[in-house]
Amino acid sequence: MTLKMVFISIIFVLSVTESSGFPRKMLYLNLDGKSKILLSWPILGAGIFALVSVVLSLFLIFEHLIVYYQPEEQKFLSSIILMVPVYAVESIIISLSPC
Secondary structure (H helix, E strand, O other), X not given: OHHHHHHHHHHHHHHHHHHOOOOOOOEEEEOOOOOEEEEOXXXXXXXXXXXXXXXXXXXXXXXXXXXXXXXXXXXXXXXXXXXXXXXXXXXXXXXXXXX
């Protein structure tokens, strides 16, 4: 029941933000004087979540390395956890690149 309510709430919020008259432009970055990258709210939100995931996953990796008692298991766990910040940084770079 609660999962259904969460899903309905997400659909409602997305439909309200899609139909609102709020301008989508947030700020322009001028990187080389020629190209301008439009930073919109979804890109900013993705950047914030990527930053949070990088910080939390690096914290978890360092915690595993501090108590490195089972190296055979923990090296594989650390490599799996390392996939999170790599993917997060890659997705932000791809979303900022001009199409």
